[in-house]
Every structure is written in C-alpha cells, then in structure tokens.
Amino acid sequence: MENVRRSIFRFEAVSNYIVLLAFAAVIVFFSVATKDFFTLENFLNVVSNKVVLLAIVSLGLTIVVAAGGIDLSVGVSIDLSSMIFIMLVAAGYHGVIGVAGGLVAALLVGLLNAFLINKLKINAFLATLGVLFIGSSVQRLSTNGGVPIYLTRGEYAPTFEAISRTSLLGIPTPVWILILCSVVVFLLLHRMVFGRFVAIMGARPGVALYSGVHVPREFSKVFIYCALLCGVAGILLSAQVKSYVPLSGDAFLLDAIGATFIGTALASDRRPTVIGTLMGVFLLAVMRNGLLLIGWNFFWQQVGIGVLVFVVLALSFGLRKREE
Amino acid sequence: MTSLTAPSETKLDRRAIAALFVRVGAFATIGAILIYFALFARGFTSTFNLLNVVEQSAILTVLAFGMTVVFIGTGTDVQKGGVDLSVAANAGLCAAVFVTLLNLGFSDATAAVAALVTGALVGLLNGIAVVVFRIMPLLATLAVMNIAAGLELTLTENTVVSASSDFLTFLQFGRVLGISALAWVLILFSLLVGILCHFTPFGARLYAVGGFLEAAKAAGIKTSFYVYFSYVFSGLCCGLAAILIVSRLSASTPGTGLLLLPILAASLLGTVFSRRFIPTIGGTLIASLFIGYLANGFQLLGISSYWVNGVQGGLILLVVAVTSFAKPAEGA
Numbered sequence: 296m297e298n299v300r301r302s303i304f305r306f307e308a309v310s311n312y313i314v315l316l317a318f319a320a321v322i323v324f325f326s327v328a329t330k331d332f333f334t335l336e337n338f339l340n341v342v343s344n345k346v347v348l349l350a351i352v353s354l355g356l357t358i359v360v361a362a363g364g365i366d367l368s369v370g371v372s373i374d375l376s377s378m379i380f381i382m383l384v385a386a387g388y389h390g391v392i393g394v395a396g397g398l399v400a401a402l403l404v405g406l407l408n409a410f411l412i413n414k415l416k417i418n419a420f421l422a423t424l425g426v427l428f429i430g431s432s433v434q435r436l437s438t439n440g441g442v443p444i445y446l447t448r449g450e451y452a453p454t455f456e457a458i459s460r461t462s463l464l465g466i467p468t469p470v471w472i473l474i475l476c477s478v479v480v481f482l483l484l485h486r487m488v489f490g491r492f493v494a495i496m497g498a499r500p501g502v503a504l505y506s507g508v509h510v511p512r513e514f515s516k517v518f519i520y521c522a523l524l525c526g527v528a529g530i531l532l533s534a535q536v537k538s539y540v541p542l543s544g545d546a547f548l549l550d551a552i553g554a555t556f557i558g559t560a561l562a563s564d565r566r567p568t569v570i571g572t573l574m575g576v577f578l579l580a581v582m583r584n585g586l587l588l589i590g591w592n593f594f595w596q597q598v599g600i601g602v603l604v605f606v607v608l609a610l611s612f613g614l615r616k617r618e619e
Numbered sequence: 620m621t622s623l624t625a626p627s628e629t630k631l632d633r634r635a636i637a638a639l640f641v642r643v644g645a646f647a648t649i650g651a652i653l654i655y656f657a658l659f660a661r662g663f664t665s666t667f668n669l670l671n672v673v674e675q676s677a678i679l680t681v682l683a684f685g686m687t688v689v690f691i692g693t694g695t696d697v698q699k700g701g702v703d704l705s706v707a708a709n710a711g712l713c714a715a716v717f718v719t720l721l722n723l724g725f726s727d728a729t730a731a732v733a734a735l736v737t738g739a740l741v742g743l744l745n746g747i748a749v750v751v752f753r754i755m756p757l758l759a760t761l762a763v764m765n766i767a768a769g770l771e772l773t774l775t776e777n778t779v780v781s782a783s784s785d786f787l788t789f790l791q792f793g794r795v796l797g798i799s800a801l802a803w804v805l806i807l808f809s810l811l812v813g814i815l816c817h818f819t820p821f822g823a824r825l826y827a828v829g830g831f832l833e834a835a836k837a838a839g840i841k842t843s844f845y846v847y848f849s850y851v852f853s854g855l856c857c858g859l860a861a862i863l864i865v866s867r868l869s870a871s872t873p874g875t876g877l878l879l880l881p882i883l884a885a886s887l888l889g890t891v892f893s894r895r896f897i898p899t900i901g902g903t904l905i906a907s908l909f910i911g912y913l914a915n916g917f918q919l920l921g922i923s924s925y926w927v928n929g930v931q932g933g934l935i936l937l938v939v940a941v942t943s944f945a946k947p948a949e950g951a
Contacts, residue, residue: 365757415940420702420757421887422939428880428932435925549765556758594776597769605748605762613752 313610314561314571317603318578325585332588345580347469348528348535350573353551353558354480355524357572360555361484362517363497364419368408369551371430372522373544376401376529378434381444381539390454394530401526402519404430409515419518427545434541445538458534469531476524481569483520493517497566553604554579560611578603638894641941645891649909656916663919670802676911677805678863682706682878683885683907684812685856690886690898691816692825692849693749693756694832701749701756701829701846703853705764706882709741711875712767713861715774718782718871727786735858741767742854746847768876781870790866801863808859813900825849826897884931885910891938 326333352369359366380397384390404426411422435441446455461468484490492513495503504510528547533539557578558571582603586596656663663669685706693701713734720730741763748759793800816822827835828845836842865871888909889902914927 411936411940415936417936417939421935424880424883425932425936425939428884428935429929432925432927432929432932435928436923440923440925549761552758552761553765556755594769594772597772598766599769601762601765601767601769605759605766608754608758608762609748609752612754 313607314557314574314578317607318574318581321578321582321585321603325581325588328585329588332585337584337588341580341584343467343470345584346576347473348532349547349550349554349580350473350576351476351524351528351531352547353554353572353576354476354569355521355528356551356555357558357567357569358480358484358493358524359419359517359521360559361497361567362493362514363500364412364514364517365423365552366408366518366521367420367423367548368404368426368430369521369525370542370544370546370548371426372401372404372525373529373532373547374434374539374542375404375430376526377533377539377544378437378444378541380530381446381533384454385444385446390458393454397530398523398526401522401529404525405519405522408518408522412518413511413515431542431545438539438541441541443538443540455534455537459531469535472527472531476527477569477573480520480524484569489513489516494566550576550579550600553600557604557607557611560607565611578607638896641891642894644941645938649905652909652916653912656912656919660916660919663916668915668919670799672911672915673805673908674799674801674867675915676908677801678860678867679878679881679885679911680805680904680907681808681856681860681863682710682882683889683903684808684900685853685860686882686886687889687898687900687903688812688816688825688856689849689853690829692829692845694829701849702760702883703742703745703850704757704760704879705741705745705767706853706857707876707879708764708767708771709738709854709857710860710864710878711871711873712741712771712774713738713858714864714871714875715771715780717861717865718780719774721782721784722780727784731786731862734861735855738854738856738858738861739851740854741857742851743847745854746850749850750843750846764876764879771875772873775871775873777873779870779872782865783869787866787869790863791869801867804859804863809900809904813904816900830897880928881907881910881931884935887935888938891941 322333331337352373356366356369376397379400380393383393383396388396408419408423408426411417411425412419415422417425438444459467459469463471484493492503492508495506495508496510496514500510525544529544532543554575555567555572557575558573559565559567561571561574562568579600582600583596586599591599686703689701689703716737717730717734720733721727725733744766745756745760745763748754748763749756752759754762790800790804795803798806816825824835824840825845825848827838828840828842829849832842835845861871864875885907886898886903888906889904890896890898892902892905893899910931913930914924917924917927917930
C-alpha cells in the first residue's frame with residue numbers, strides 16, 4: 296500500500312510539469328523538423344497573428360472556469376461586438392463610437408448570461424448554450440442569413456489601421472492590448488479580493504455562500520468580464536480582417552476551452568491561472584504553426600491539435616493523485 | 620413531531636403540484652403549437668408531411684438517443700457529470716468511413732459494420748478518457764470531437780462524397796407494410812433502446828450509476844462498465860445515424876457536426892416529459908419529433924429558417940428555468 300502511494304505521488308510531481316514538458320517536446324521536435332521554425336521572425340508572426348485573439352478570449356474564459364462556470368457563448372460576444380463595430384463604422388460613425396458600441400453589445404451578452412444563471416438559476420452550461428443558439432439566430436436575422444460585411448474601401452482604412460497596424464516601442468498595438476488584458480486579469484484573479492471570491496466559488500461553492508460571499512453578484516461579474524474581453528477580441532478581429540463574417544467567433548470556443556484547461560495542468564491544484572492559460576494558448580499556436588511548417592494541411596492540423604489536447608489532458612488528469 | 624413533518628409535507632406537496640403543472644404545461648404547449656400549425660400551416664396535417672417529418676427526424680432521434688443514454692449512465696449535470704460532445708462529429712466520421720469503403724468496392728455489409736465499429740471505437744476512446752484518465756467528460760469528448768472532425772475532413776477533404784448501393788436505395792425508398800424503411804428503423808430502434816433502458820435490470824443499474832455513482836458502487840455495481848457502455852452505445856448510435864445520413868443524402872457531406880446543438884436540445888428538452896425531470900427514451904423521442912415538426916411548421920408558415928436556432932435556444936432556456944423551480948434542490 297505504501298509503495299503504491301509513493302509511486303503515485305512521484306507521478307503526480309511529473310504531472311505538474313506535463314505542459315512544460317509538452318511545450319519543450321513540441322519546440323524541440325519542430326526546430327529539428329524544419330529550419331524556419333526556430334526563428335525570431337516566425338516567433339513574432341505566431342504571436343501577432345495567432346496568439347492575440349485566442350489569448351484574449353481564453354483569458355475571459357479563464358475567469359469563468361476559475362469560478363466554476365463555463366461559457367459556451369464566447370463566440371456570440373465576439374461576433375455581436377464585431378458586428379456592431381463594423382455596422383457603426385460602415386454607417387460613418389467615428390471609430391471610437393464603433394468600439395464603444397461593440398463593447399456595449401458584448402456587455403449585453405454578458406448581462407443576459409448573468410441574468411439567466413443568477414436570477415433564473417439555470418446551470419451555466421445550459422444557459423450559455425441557449426444564448427449560443429439565440430446568438431446565431433440574431434446574427435442570421437440581422438445579416439440576411441449570414442452575408443458577411445466587407446469594408447475594404449479606402450475610406451474605412453484609417454480606423455482599422457489605427458487599431459491593428461500601428462505599433463508602440465516596436466510592439467504592435469494588438470500585442471499591447473493583450474499585455475494590458477493579461478495584466479488586468481492577473482490583478483483581478485491573483486491580487487484582488489474578487490480573485491479570492493472567484494477561487495472559493497470555483498473550489499467550494501457552498502463554503503463561499505456560508506463565508507458571506509454574495510455569490511450571485513460575484514458570479515454575475517465573472518460572465519460580464521468574460522463577455523467584455525470577448526468584445527475586445529471581436530473588435531480586434533474585425534479590424535484585422537476589415538470585415539464582419541457572421542458566426543466566425545464560434546471557432547474560438549474549442550481552442551479557448553482547450554487552452555484554459557491545458558493551463559490548469561500547470562498548477563498543482565488544477566485551477567485555471569492567467570500564466571497557465573497563456574501557456575496553453577502558446578502551446579496550441581506553436582503546435583499549429585509547426586504543423587503548418589512541416590507541411591500538414593488544415594485537416595491533419597485539426598487531428599494533431601485534438602490528439603495533443605487529449606494527451607496533455609490525459610497525462611495531467613490521469614497521473615494526478617486520486618481524490619478521496 | 621407533527622410540527623416538524625407538517626411544513627416539509629406541504630413543501631413536498633407544493634413541489635409535486637409544481638412538477639405536475641410543468642409537465643402538463645409542457646404537453647399543453649406542444650399541443651397548442653401543433654394545433655396552431657395544423658390550423659394555419661397549409662399541408663401540415665397531410666399524411667405525406669407528417670410521415671416525411673418522422674423520416675427527417677430519424678437521424679436526429681438516433682443521435683439524441685446516444686446522448687440520452689450518456690446522460691442516463693453518467694449523470695445529468697452537464698458540467699460535472701457526463702455529456703458526449705463528440706456525437707455529431709463521430710457520426711460525420713462514420714459516414715465518411717461508410718462512403719469511402721463503399722466507393723472502394725466493399726460490400727454494404729462490410730461498410731456498415733465498419734461504420735458501426737468506427738463509432739464504437741470513438742465511443743470507447745471517450746470511455747477510456749473518462750474512466751481511466753479521469754478527464755472531465757466535457758473536455759474529453761470535446762478533444763475527441765476535434766479528432767473525429769479532423770479525421771472526417773482528411774477522409775473526405777471537406778467535399779461531398781456520393782455513394783449508392785442497393786441497400787442504400789432500399790433504406791431511402793423502400794417500404795414495408797406501407798411505412799418507409801427509415802421510419803421502421805426509427806420505430807424498431809426506439810423500442811429496442813426504450814426496452815433496454817426502462818424495462819430491464821440492466822437499465823435500472825444504468826440509471827443507478829448515473830443517478831448516484833457512489834451509491835451504485837456501494838451496492839456492488841461495476842460502475843466503470845456502465846460508463847464505458849454509455850459512451851460505446853452512443854458511438855454505436857453515431858454509426859447507425861451515419862448509415863441513415865448516407866442513405867438519405869446518397870452521400871456523406873461536411874457539416875454533420877452542426878447537428879450537435881439540435882441533439883443537445885432534443886435530449887435536454889426530453890427531460891421535461893418525465894415525472895422527475897430525468898432523461899428518458901420516450902421524452903427524447905417526443906422532443907426530437909417536436910423539434911422536427913417545429914422546423915417543418917416554420918417552413919410551411921413561411922417564417923425564415925433563421926429563427927429556428929433562436930427558438931430552440933429559447934425553448935431550452937424556458938424548459939430548464941421552469942423545471943429548476945419544480946425540481947428538488949440538489950446537493951449544494
């Protein structure tokens with residue numbers, strides 16, 4: 296019995312480093328496999344094109360998952376924010392008003408989630424699933440069945456370039472926005488009272504209630520913050536591609552969930568953290584970039600990512616000490 | 620003594636009344652909507668239309684049965700308990716395997732068995748992830764969904780792959796006793812799953828495992844077998860649904876993954892038709908037929924199909940919100 300327990304304990308120590316090990320393995324493998332992988336140019340390309348949007352969405356999801364919830368409607372927040380932003384810009388409003396409108400749209404999605412979950416007491420998975428359905432209908436109805444809005448004409452370019460093409464101190468603005476979001480979420484989750492509330496709600500909801508945490512109010516904030524972050528990502532997305540493509544935000548959901556939970560494997564208590572989530576996003580982005588460089592097509596990339604997520608989760612959860 | 624029991628009894632009564640009210644309300648709502656369609660949607664009540672919708676719903680229903688069995692065998696708390704997000708993608712993969720084998724010249728039987736085996740293997744992978752590696756079902760099946768969807772794409776390269784054979788033609792156009800082959804598959808499969816889940820000791824144990832894992836374990840049930848069974852059975856449903864998809868469309872098409880949301884809607888809406896708001900085969904059958912008739916009625920009334928998703932989402936929210944008031948509070 297003693298022996299068994301000790302050996303499991305050693306596995307547990309390994310399981311805490313599984314993400315770092317996977318990361319190292321992926322980087323070493325692709326560096327050997329292709330010469331273009333381990334270059335500064337490629338690194339910058341990965342960060343500015345692949346990481347920023349997914350990372351911002353994943354940060355939002357991290358707050359929700361840390362509080363013990365789940366948000367399947369991140370795509371709706373992204374899309375509606377993108378839609379309102381593009382529509383306002385297309386109607387000739389100033390870019391600032393467009394950004395504000397986009398964020399308000401995302402805020403409304405967050406408020407709807409919070410209302411369903413905390414007033415109507417619907418389980419977070421089901422509530423956000425319902426919002427996901429409704430969001431897709433709203434987008435189809437307001438775009439005549441899913442017709443994208445392209446704003447590629449020159450008159451709109453200054454607004455978009457101010458958001459996605461400028462840089463400060465040699466670092467592109469979107470990356471600055473990501474850094475800002477990361478710092479804000481880090482402070483929220485790891486340095487403020489709200490973060491302690493989130494942690495206790497996620498770990499022991501009953502204890503949170505009896506410790507005097509105003510659970511419905513704090514749990515509502517979680518979904519509103521998440522929706523706002525998704526709104527930021529939505530605006531960045533539409534500024535990057537100079538258009539609004541209906542239902543394009545749903546693609547982020549799976550990767551964001553994957554990144555957040557890969558990130559939990561990094562912490563010994565298996566709770567989501569900002570650093571862990573960012574690591575998860577990097578791992579996914581690096582993997583996808585590497586598979587592209589060694590010449591796998593998009594279809595095989597999806598299989599590869601799926602297998603990677605599966606293996607990381609299996610090792611991280613499977614090697615963990617059994618809970619009593 | 621009386622002062623202690625009296626209030627709890629009245630509370631129980633009130634809850635029982637509320638539950639009854641919700642169930643009657645659910646049936647009444649469905650009845651009202653169907654009557655509305657019958658009165659105002661031209662052609663809704665014609666035999667052809669009614670049967671056509673049953674046939675159309677066969678695929679969704681078979682997949683929803685898979686999801687329902689997972690709910691029964693692993694618990695209804697979708698966040699902590701079981702859910703199989705891989706069903707739709709799995710069905711797509713099975714359809715791709717089926718069509719590919721047919722086009723390579725294999726016989727119907729070989730291809731059909733291969734589709735079922737593929738589905739079962741994907742289900743087994745889910746089971747291993749949940750039982751051996753103890754990954755949360757939500758995450759495990761999400762990862763497996765990605766893998767299955769990716770494999771489907773590599774097989775079909777995201778194109779429509781058509782196929783035809785005598786067996787498929789029979790499934791598509793064949794009639795036995797005046798009822799089409801697809802409808803027969805639906806009827807027989809519903810009976811089979813219904814009997815298995817509701818009228819056998821096996822089904823009772825399955826409910827026990829999903830209802831309270833620890834208690835089932837303490838009662839001497841081999842719980843991990845039932846969890847494996849749930850996922851493998853769900854995989855088999857995907858294989859069967861894949862054969863139906865291919866027979867109906869004469870091809871495997873990309874986008875089968877989009878069925879996931881209606882499948883979840885059908886299985887979740889189905890819980891409202893049971894006495895204790897638990898997943899049942901009959902409830903799922905009613906719910907998925909209702910979803911079929913809803914889409915059909917909208918079409919006949921000339922309402923844009925863009926509304927269908929939103930109405931499904933609204934219904935889920937309504938059902939869950941209303942049942943949560945009538946349901947006994949759980950745990951926390």
